[in-house]
Amino acid sequence: MTSAREPLERFHAVIPAGGVGSRLWPLSRADAPKFLHDLSGSGRSLLRDTWDRLVPIAGADRIMVVTGRAHRAAVEDQLSELADEQIVLEAEPRDSTVAVCLAAAILELREPDVIVGSFAADHIIGRLPLFEQAVSEAVQTADAGYIVAVGIKPTGPSTGFGYIKQGAALEVEGAPSARMVESFVEKPDLATARGYLRDGGYLWNASMFISRADVLLGQLGETKPQLLKQLRELAAAWEDQSTRGPAVDRLWPKLEKVAIDYSVAEPAAAAGRMAVVPGLFDWDDVGDFASLAKVNSGGRKTDLAILGEHARVLADASSGIVVSQTSRVISLIGVKDIVVVDTPDALLVTTTENAQRVKSVVDALKLTGGGNVL
Amino acid sequence: MTSAREPLERFHAVIPAGGVGSRLWPLSRADAPKFLHDLSGSGRSLLRDTWDRLVPIAGADRIMVVTGRAHRAAVEDQLSELADEQIVLEAEPRDSTVAVCLAAAILELREPDVIVGSFAADHIIGRLPLFEQAVSEAVQTADAGYIVAVGIKPTGPSTGFGYIKQGAALEVEGAPSARMVESFVEKPDLATARGYLRDGGYLWNASMFISRADVLLGQLGETKPQLLKQLRELAAAWEDQSTRGPAVDRLWPKLEKVAIDYSVAEPAAAAGRMAVVPGLFDWDDVGDFASLAKVNSGGRKTDLAILGEHARVLADASSGIVVSQTSRVISLIGVKDIVVVDTPDALLVTTTENAQRVKSVVDALKLTGGGNVL
Structure with a gap:
């Protein structure tokens, strides 16, 4: 679909704000998920920071938040400027394909030439001009018909992320660094990750995807036609409260839970429709307390990071992180x-070394009846 | 002073129940000192356990508790059978010489041939028949005019206790294991402690002293005549409320703070008046959380000890100790x-390795205005 408007004028950001962040328990939990916390010490929630960095790119009226019904009040509290039509409330969590593609389907009905980009609500990003530059290049590349990932330039041999293998350079105006995606690679072991780092042709997959709505939904239709059909039905019923409720009641329970990486990104890469723009900005997904410690101690391993407005910490010969939500x-x-x-x-x-195992405690608590603290 | 009554009939136990137990902060603190806690998992406080093991030896009406005014209600709550004349309330803490010798002076006025034994309120003791046997031998030895320590047979090369070097065997009827004390030795370094253990002639000093009141006070008079005079004045004024108050107000602020080890035991040893009976019972002074962990995990270092009536602990690959006073x-x-x-x-x-350093936190909190949690 061609358009008379410039690509960036047609850009619309989508923020899927779901996911508890089990590895950050007991800080993050069902009624206080990760995106509602200030984990960067900025004084603002991760969601608010996400919003604030998208406003200069998309404009405050061109950001859509997809979240659970239970979080509506908290989200609106964080984003007082959010209009009703900018929030999509999920009846139940249905993973990222539903969150992003339903938003895209709703937006496409409002604005057929829209370019949508999805940005996690709970990541930390620094050096914003570089972020804006990458998104801008991605939007230009998306307008050329690609589904575009912003891949993060690795700062170390991480085994906690999937990788994107870059392919040939593209010739897209306004996007000098865009390349084809050769393939997506699952989380590697340490030796492989070190190889990726040396090779230089690999980027971290931050699930940050930008594409024209029609291209995105077209790709979904190839791999998950049934899901696309359901999402289009929901989108068609969405704007009218009298039709939305019945459609949600009827369709939501049937929606397939699948990550957009599997439903869209990997098939698109295989079909030669996936591009990538390297992101040189600072990025952290704050995936566990080791990551949170690193982010909040300026990367100095010998330091003790302290989070919490009323934290009263007395430390001697200690390092790591304290998160305090009490005044003890x-x-x-x-x-x-x-x-x-x-x-x-x-x-x-x-310990930071065991940070990834926190999720197992949450699982154990679910089984042993400790659910009241989850 | 000779007496017609058998030594054990004249025995009277004194329990100095003072001392916060700073190394057990934040469990032990000014308003909840160590002796009021159940640290053995017995379901009873250390004070109550101390009382219960002295009753078979002295009788419930021949035990005196010396404690601070602030702890009166808590002590009486623990020891419902305690009569008014069995409690000595200290206006201010004045260390062990005042606690034990004031009790001895009061008891001597009531019963001139009394034999007094002092027993810390906050130690854990097991294998009680051996304890009773040791105290019995100590009482017999005390009747012969000695000041008698019950020294603990070392179970390892501890650097946390002072040691008693045993001298020649004594010939006291009913006390076959009594020996002279050759000297008291300050806390040793590890190599020295190992030497003591190999040598076999050294016992831990648990500050458990038994002697005739007249002998004890006579010894104090030689080293601290002024203090003895003050304590005798207090004792003389003690039984009448109308005289006790003014005497306490006048004398208490002047009382010297000194441990009975220095005012009585060491000078008595130097003068050849100090005897020792080895204690073969289980003993622990629960001096820090490492000790508390050991006591409550059956000595198995790989175990996790859990204390607290409402403790809800979920542990994975962890060892040491959790003390919970909340329901978190x-x-x-x-x-x-x-x-x-x-x-x-x-x-x-x-960590258990750092357990001795807990006191330094308490000191730091005193300096930094955290006194409300001490």
Whole structure:
């Protein structure tokens, strides 16, 4: 679909704000998910920071938030300027394909030539001019018909992310760094990750995708035609409250849960329709407390990061991170790389090395009836 | 002073119940000192356990508790059978010489041939028949005119206790294991402690002293005549409320703070008046959280000891100790030899290796205005 308007004028950001962030329990939990917390020490929630960095690119009236019904009040509290038509409330979480593609389908009906970009609500990004530059290039590339990932330039041999293998350079005006995606690669082991870093042709997959709505939905139709049909039905019923409710009741329970990486990005790459723009900005998905410690201690491993407005910490010969949601005195003596998360009803003590195992505690609590603190 | 009554009939136990137990902060603190806690998992406070093991030896009406005014209600709550004349309330803490010798002076006026034994309110003792046997031998030895320590047979090369070097065997009827004390030795370094253990002639000094009141006070008179005079004045004024108050007001502020080890035991040893009976019972002074962990995990270093009536602990690959005074869920992941003490207003996270350093936190909190949690 060609358009008379410039690509950036047609750009619309989508923020899927779902996901509890189990690896950040007991800080993040069902009623206080990760995106509602200030994890960067900015004084603002991750969601608010996400919004604020998209406003200069898309404009405050061209950002859509997709979130759970339970989080509506909290989201609106964070984003007071959010208009009703800018929020899509999910009846139940249905993973990222539904979140992003339903938003795209709704937006496409409002604005057929729209270019949509999806941006996680719970990542930390720094050096914003570089972010804006990357998104701008991605939007130009999307207008040429590609589905475009913004891939993160690795700062180390991470085994916690999937990778994007870059292919040949593209010749898109306004997007000098855009390349084809040769393939998506699952989370590697350390030796492989080190190889990727040396090779230089690999980027981290941050699930940041930009494309024309028609291209995105066309791709989904090839791999998940049934899901696309359901999402189009929902979108058609969406604008009218009298039709939206019945459509949601009828269709939502049947919607397939699948990550957009699998339903769209990987098939698009295989079909030669996937491009990537390298992101040189600072990026962290704050995936666990080790990551949170790193982000908040300026990367110095010997430091103790302290989060919490009322934190009262007395530390001696200790490093790692303390997250305090109470006003209790917290005293650490001789504990290295420690993780202490102090909330009114749950306390976590672990080490940065074990940070990834926090999710297993949440799973255990689900099984053992500790659900009231999840 | 000779007496017609058998030594054990004249025995009277004194329990100095003072001392906060700073190394057990934030569990132990000014308004909840160590002796009021159940640290053995017995379901009873250390004070109550101390009382219960002295009753078979002295009788419930021949035990005197010396404690601070602030702890009166808590002590009486623990010891409902305590009569008014069995409690000595200290206006201010004045260390062990005042606590034990004032009690001895009061008891001597009531019963001139009394034999007094002092027993800390906050130690854990097991294998009680052996304890009773040792105290019995100590009482017999005391009747012969000695000041008698019950020294603990070392179970390892501890650097946390002073030692008693045993001298020649004594020939006291009913006390076959009594020996002279050759000297008291300050806390040694590890190499020296190992030497003591190999030598076999050294016992731990648990500050458990038994002697005739007249002998004890006579010894105090030689080293601290002024203090003895003050304590005798207090004792003389004690039984009448109308005289006790003014005497306390006048004398208490002047009383010297000195440990009975220095005012009585060491000078008595130098003068050849100090005897020792080895204690073969289980003993622990629960001096810090490492000790508390050991006592409560059956000595198995790989175990996690859990204290607290309402403790909800979820532990994975963790060892050490959790003390919970809240009903919060406490989750530990991959933390070895950890110490977590969770109270309503203060949290401590350290390791058993650093347990002795807890006192320094308390000192720091005193300086930095955190006194409300001490």
